[in-house]
Amino acid sequence: MQSRDVKSSSSMEASLIMEKPMFSFFEVEEEPKIKNTIHFHDDQTPPQEMKSDKKFVDSSLSIGEDLTKDYKQTVLVSSAKAEMGQVREENQKLKHKLSMVLKDYKSLQMHFNDFFQQQEDTKSSEKLAPDQEGDADELISLSLGTVSSYKHKSDGPKKVNCFSKSKQDSDDDDDDDQELKLGLGCEFDPTPTKADFDNLKKDEKIPTLERPVQILKTKRSDDNELLDQIPLKKARVSVKVVCDTQTMNDGCQWRKYGQKIAKGNPCPRSYYRCTLSPSCPVRKHVQRCAEDRSVLITTYEGTHNHPLSVSATAMASTTSAAASMLKSTSSTSQLGLSTTAATSTTTTSTHGMGYKSRAPQYPFYLPKTTISTYQSHPTITLDLTSNPLFNRSNSSNILMTPRFSSSTCLNFSSPSSSSFSSSIESNYNNTIPIPFSYHGIQTTSHDGFKSNSSSASQQHSSDTIAAATKALTSNPSFRSALAASITSLVRNVGSGAKI
DNA sequence: CGGCTTTGACCTGCGC
C-alpha cells in the first residue's frame, strides 16, 4: 500500500515535495492526511488493489451503496483540495515573509558595509592628523560587558575590552574593521570549539577581571608603568542603591557562604558566590551603608564564565563595563587611582559625568562614580543613590528612582532581544536609566525626564522614550551599528547558536 | 533529601 501511494502520487504532491527542501519548516500536520485521501482518488482511477476489492464486494453491495461511496470519495477529494489550497496559500505567505526578511537582511548588510567603508576613509584621514582624536568617527564597541571575540580562532581567544579602546584601536585596526560589536551585554561565542573550552579552563586559573589588564599589559608594556608599579588584585565594582530587601535582585543566582562584621560598619557584610555555574569565579558581598541603612552596597568581583539570563547579563555587563573602565582608566592615566586608607574612598569624578573630560572615548558615562583602592583591590563605585538625575524624592516615577525591591532587576541591556528598538523601550520602562553617549552624541532622554520630573505621567514618559529611541535610531552611525548587530544575530541564528 | 543559610574556625595578606 505504502509503495503504491508513492507511485500514484499526484502532481499536487509532487509540487509539495518540490517545495519541501526549502520550506520544510512550513510543513503542516495535515499533510499525511491529505496524502491518504488524495493518492487514491486524484486521477479518478482507483488502484489495482481497489479494483480487485471492488470485484469481491460487487456481489454483496448494491448500486446505491456504490454511488454513496463515490459521493464520499468526491467529497473527500474536494475537501482535500481545499486543504491543499489553504496550505499552499499559507506557504506563499510564509515565502513572502521570508523574502522580506532576506531583503531586509541584505539592505542591512549593505548599510553595514557602507559604514565600514566610511570608517576606513575616516581612519586614513586620521592617520594624516593623528593628534586629533575625532570621537564621533571612532569605531565604538557599544558593549556594556566584556566581549569575548573568538572570531579569529587561529589567533586564539581574544578579549575585546569595550571601554579600553583608545590605543588598542590603533593596535587592532584590522580586527575592528571586520566586525562592529553592538552587544549591549556579555557576548559568548555561539559556537565554542574544544580549543575554546580548553582556553576557558586555562583562563579559570587566572582571575577573570585581571585578564583584560594582562592583555593591556602585553600590549602596552612600554607605556604602562603605572600599572606595573601598583600591584592590583581583582578589580571590584561596587553598586550603591537604595534597596529595601536583603539583597538586590540582579538576575543572578547567589549562594551565601559567609558573613562578617566589617570594621567601621555595624551592619554585617554577607558574602555570596554565583551558583549558576560551579566553576564561576564571581563573588559579591553585600553590606548596608553605615550612614544610611536604606542604602545597599553590593560589591562584585570577577567575571561570569557562563551564559547569563538577560536580567543577569544586565548587571554583569554594567559591572564588567565599570571594571573595564576602571582598568582602562588606571592603565591610561593616573586619574582616579588614588590609594586611600582602609575603607575610605576618593571621589574622582562627579555626578554622572565620570571621566568625561579625561576619557572622552567612553561611550557611556555612569552615575556618580568613585574609584578607590581597598586592600590593593581597585574598586569602582557606582553610586546610584545620589545622582542628580536619579531624584530619589520622586518615588512616583520609577524611571527616576533606583529603588530596588526583590523583584527589581537592573536591566540595562537585552542581548537576546529580537527587537532592538523594543528592547530599548522596555529597558527604559523598568530600569535605571543610565544615560549614554554614542559617537559623541549624548542622548537627551534624561534631560527629558528631568525637566518633567514633577509631573511625569506615563504618556510623557513614553513620549520621551520614543524621542530617545528616535534620537538613537536616527543616528546613521547607530543604524549602521544596529545593522551590524542584527547581522551578527542573524548569523548566530543561522548557525543554530544560542543567543 | 537537597539546597540554602548560619556561624565559628581557619586562612591570608597587610601594616607596624
Added chain:
DNA sequence: GCGCAGGTCAAAGCCG
C-alpha cells in the same frame, strides 16, 4: 613576628 581585618571553609541547622 605579631596582631588585625577581610575573606573563605565547612559543619550544623533550617526549610521546602
